[in-house]
Amino acid sequence: MKILVADDEPVTRTTLVAMLKKWHYEVVAANDGDAAWAELQRPDAPALAIVDWNMPGLNGDEICRRARAELGQRPLHIILLTAKSALEDKVSGLSAGADDFLTKPFNSAELRARLRVGERVVSLQKELQDRVIQLEEALAKVKELQGLLPICACCKKIRDVKGYWTQLEVYLSHHSKAEFTHTYCKECADKFLRELKLDR
Amino acid sequence: MNPAADSNRPPVIDRATLLEELGGDEDLLKEIAGLFLETGPGQLQGVRDAAAAGDALALSRHAHTLKGALAQLHAETAAAAARDVEEPARQGQAATAVAAVPKLETEVAAVQRELEALLKGA
Structure with missing residues (x-):
């Protein structure tokens, strides 16, 4: 599965990218918020994203807000990276549209577990979306017969x-x-x- | 010299935990050690410049970035020193933040020495 990693701090970004690759994810890395947002707008954008809260350009919460407002129903599971102490960040992150959190320094077992949650959510969303498309097609045929x-x-x-x-x-x-x-x-x-x- | 106080001080870098977090990947450990030696001095210079200019916002930003890197390296004392600069800077208390910068410089220098030793295979 493809995943976006957005963090301006090179040590954290490199560590994340290396571990995700080791776990066979296809990784797209971004150095700041604007580059992350550009990646998310592409037609083949990843459905999973790990986004740092504090970045030059767009902040993590702003990326969440824009994604929810502008990317429509496309499945996108966003994990926000925050400092350990920042409880208020978590609250405002969730209201901005984040799905999950990971505190820095992240623990690899926790990261892996949260990624699995994300993958499960994304695949359920995709399944539902396919089902909705099938139902809409069926409904269109029924409507043609009823008209x-x-x-x-x-x-x-x-x-x-x-x-x-x-x-x-x-x-x-x-x-x-x-x-x-x-x-x-x-x-x-x-x-x-x-x-x-x-x-x- | 007080050996008891010395042994109470946490290690500059908790290498065992760090390596465990990296899934035991020694190459990755060396890669991020080298990366911090490359990028850390620039981040510290950003802190110094912001402190010299009395720019609390820039100071909190640079200290935050440095804190993230140090925390990820499990350099807890140095990460705490970065937090002691970031927190007051974010609250606009530039003087308190600036006063905490020398301690951060000392701690970052210790981390750099530790990483250099690590790269040399010590």
């Missing part, structure tokens, strides 16, 4: 949204799971038989 369908009074063909006339059974099988088996109703069978006899 006012233009039907030819004579041959019973249906005009679709693109303006093409298609046979009723073709239209229905495209917009639902219905399948058709062709047969004759009693009325048509009698009529057909009568015509056959007349022909003779």
